[in-house]
Amino acid sequence: MNVETALQKLKEKGYKRTKQRERILEIFVKQDQYIAAKEILKEIQNDFPGVSYDTIYRNLYMLTDVDILEATELGGEKHFRLGCDTHGHHHHFICTTCGKTKSIEFCPMDSINENLNGYDVENHKFEIYGKCPQCH
Amino acid sequence: MNVETALQKLKEKGYKRTKQRERILEIFVKQDQYIAAKEILKEIQNDFPGVSYDTIYRNLYMLTDVDILEATELGGEKHFRLGCDTHGHHHHFICTTCGKTKSIEFCPMDSINENLNGYDVENHKFEIYGKCPQCH
DNA sequence: GTTTAAATCGTAATGATTATCAATTAACTT
DNA sequence: AAGTTAATTGATAATCATTACGATTTAAAC
Ligand SMILES: [Mn+2]
Ligand SMILES: [Mn+2]
Ligand SMILES: [Zn+2]
Ligand SMILES: [Zn+2]
Numbered sequence: 033m034n035v036e037t038a039l040q041k042l043k044e045k046g047y048k049r050t051k052q053r054e055r056i057l058e059i060f061v062k063q064d065q066y067i068a069a070k071e072i073l074k075e076i077q078n079d080f081p082g083v084s085y086d087t088i089y090r091n092l093y094m095l096t097d098v099d100i101l102e103a104t105e106l107g108g109e110k111h112f113r114l115g116c117d118t119h120g121h122h123h124h125f126i127c128t129t130c131g132k133t134k135s136i137e138f139c140p141m142d143s144i145n146e147n148l149n150g151y152d153v154e155n156h157k158f159e160i161y162g163k164c165p166q167c168h
Numbered sequence: 169m170n171v172e173t174a175l176q177k178l179k180e181k182g183y184k185r186t187k188q189r190e191r192i193l194e195i196f197v198k199q200d201q202y203i204a205a206k207e208i209l210k211e212i213q214n215d216f217p218g219v220s221y222d223t224i225y226r227n228l229y230m231l232t233d234v235d236i237l238e239a240t241e242l243g244g245e246k247h248f249r250l251g252c253d254t255h256g257h258h259h260h261f262i263c264t265t266c267g268k269t270k271s272i273e274f275c276p277m278d279s280i281n282e283n284l285n286g287y288d289v290e291n292h293k294f295e296i297y298g299k300c301p302q303c304h
Numbered sequence: 305g306t307t308t309a310a311a312t313c314g315t316a317a318t319g320a321t322t323a324t325c326a327a328t329t330a331a332c333t334t
Numbered sequence: 335a336a337g338t339t340a341a342t343t344g345a346t347a348a349t350c351a352t353t354a355c356g357a358t359t360t361a362a363a364c
Contacts, residue, residue, distance in 0.1 A: 048310060048361050069351080084313045089352070091311095105241045108321085109351070125287060134287065140276035140294055150301035151261060151270065158276055158294045165286035184330050184341060205320080220344045225321070227342095244352085245320070 033117050035061050038100050045098055055079055056091050057100075065131035066104060066111035104159065106131075127164035136160065169253050171197050174236050181234055191215055192227050193236075201267040202240060202247035240295065242267070263300035272296065 035057045039049055047053075059067070059075050073088050092112050095101040101112045106126070116122070116135060125134040140158050171193045175185055183189075195203070195211050205224055212219050228248050231237040237248045242262070252258070252271060261270040276294050 046310095050311065050361075052312075080312095082313060084315085085352075086314090086354080087312055105244070108241065108246075110244075125282075125284065125289075128290065134282075134284075136280070136282050138276070138280060138282065140274070140279070141296070143276070143279055144272065144274060144296075146261075146270075146272050146274065148261065148270075148296075150304065152299040152304045153261075153296055154264065154298040156294070156296045158292070160277070160280075160284075160289055160292045162290040163288040168286065168288045182341095186330075186342065188343075216344095218344060220346085221321075222323080222345090223343055 033061070033100065033114060038095075041098065041100060047094070047098075052076065052080060052083065052087055053091055056088075056095070060101065060112070060114040063132075064113070065133060066106060066113045066126060067131065068106075068109045068111050070109075072112075104157075123158040123160075125160040125162065125164075127167055128161050129163055129167035132164050132166070134164070169197070169236065169250060174231075177234060177236060183230070183234075188212065188216060188219065188223055189227055192224075192231070196237065196248070196250040200249070201269060202242060202249045202262060203267065204242075204245045204247050206245075208248075240293075259294040259296075261296040261298065261300075263303055264297050265299055265303035268300050268302070270300070 035054060038057050038061075039054065042053070043049065055076050056072060059072060069085070069088055069092060072092065073083060073085060076083050076088070092101065092103075092110075096103045096112065099115055102115045103110055103112050104126075105111070106128075111131065113131075113133065119135070119137065121139055123136040123139060125136055127133070136158075141153075141156055171190060174193050174197075175190065178189070179185065191212050192208060195208060205221070205228060208228065209219060209221060209224050212224070228237065228239075228246075232239045232248065235251055238251045239246055239248050240262075241247070242264075247267065249269065255271070255273065257275055259272040259275060261272055263269070272294075277289075277292055
């Protein structure tokens with residue numbers, strides 16, 4: 033997904049177009065990896081020295097909510113990345129050094145034959161952690 | 169695993185037997201669910217009004233390190249549970265209301281045929297979240 | 305250009321986790 | 335049983351991510 037597509041999606045949902053949002057989206061579009069909130073803040077401060085953490089988190093959560101970003105918890109911090117829209121539901125290998133990801137086109141839920149009768153499944157997480165070829 | 173077995177394991181590793189450790193282990197042995205650090209603190213304060221958070225965390229991490237406990241991140245907080253030693257490597261359904269778990273005797277890594285050549289896999293996480301029959 | 309609700313900023317509060325260090329204690333030695 | 339010592343704990347403060355909030359600004363609709 034590119035920045036304009038994302039901003040279009042936001043417009044349709046009634047969100048305003050702001051310079052800060054554009055900038056946040058640019059950061060994510062550029063890199064295929066999970067990024068922590070403080071890294072986003074740091075990056076944005078180049079253009080907007082006075083950005084508030086409130087602005088960062090509010091937007092990250094909002095963008096996750098409208099499925100533009102994906103979130104996960106890495107090393108006790110929330111990390112975000114641009115959602116993959118080139119294919120369907122899938123999972124990721126995540127490099128514990130640089131945060132780059134590789135898609136895993138396999139969902140273990142499809143293979144679950146455990147008896148989960150009586151259980152209400154709301155969500156699931158399958159992530160593989162390690163070193164990518166560049167960091168290995 | 170029971171408290172005495174766990175304490176024996178600690179002894180073999182050179183850790184001392186303390187009342188606080190016994191108490192922490194008792195809590196975990198009693199319940200088949202993920203518990204947050206602050207809940208452990210609260211529980212232990214009944215017997216040791218002055219326990220320090222340092223004692224709680226140090227022990228939880230140490231017990232995880234020697235494979236007596238398992239840890240995971242739930243809702244932004246570290247949670248711990250007694251490791252399952254009745255069967256081999258497996259995963260869990262986790263109730264998002266009460267923290268109780270159900271073993272899932274299936275590991276998606278066994279079914280991974282993705283090409284991960286050049287990637288160094290260190291770890292993986294597969295968890296299913298939802299409501300258990302009691303909380304449903 | 306006016307209006308208005310959304311968004312941002314500046315700043316403070318919260319809450320979990322980590323760190324420090326003096327005092328205590330379990331386990332070993334004599 | 336008393337002495338020794340390193341591990342452990344308690345009291346407390348620091349750190350760090352995240353959340354909260356009122357005042358100000360701004361995007362976008364009219
Ligand atoms: Mn992907
Ligand atoms: Mn289990
Ligand atoms: Zn990498
Ligand atoms: Zn439950």
